Amino acid sequence: MRVLIADDQAVVRLGFTAMLAAQPDIEVVGAVADGRAAVNLARHSRADVVLMDIRMPVLGGIDATRELQALDPSPRVIVLTTFDIDDYVYDALRAGASGFLLKDATPAQILEAIHVVAGGEALLAPTVTRRLISEFATRPRLTPPPQLGELTGREREVFVLVARGLANAEIAATLHLAEQTVKTHVSAMLAKLGLRDRVQAVVLAYESGVVVPGAAEDLPLR
DSSP: OEEEEEOSOHHHHHHHHHHHHTSTTOEEEEEESSHHHHHHHHHHHTOSEEEEESSOSSSOHHHHHHHHTTSSSOOEEEEEEOTTTOOOHHHHHHHTOOEEEETTOOHHHHHHHHHHHHTTOOBOOHHHHHHHHHHHHTSOOOOOOGGGGGSOHHHHHHHHHHHTTOOHHHHHHHHTOOHHHHHHHHHHHHHHHTOSSHHHHHHHHHHTTSSOOSGGGOOOOO
């Protein structure tokens, strides 16, 4: 996997570079200090995953993430956030981020996140998920898109459970289905709704009011 690091703190760039370069299945294609440099390097290096800080000079992480999604192929973006001070979780997801990690995540958590998003899945730290759900609770709900009517009854059930943060195995247990069957339903649901991954499904579900924030939904997204 080709990984690009974007963070304006030199110590963070050096630390991530050293850790990732030691992995046999990861190539660090660059480490840059601002979002503009990240977009330019991603375009030429064809990075698979970008570790993206939110607050950077020249071009911030949210705008850089949005520009990265216009590339073909577009890399997966994991946003690095300091949870106590960053208020941009919602905006970054809207921009196309596939996941969030706290900057104090362990090396094992960072490596797992890279593998998860590179494989087409999405990942949010549980504390970030709670922040996101709180954000949805304060925003007006939009009209559900007409594509929701194209889902079968089972696909809609899967859509709701994905939005509530359940992994495929948990959905399978809840609906008494085989896990492979759930994967098929998830893929069909994403395709019909024109969504790239589970994070986008979560955003759509809460924005449209299909899922309402509450204690039952306060689960980590995987």
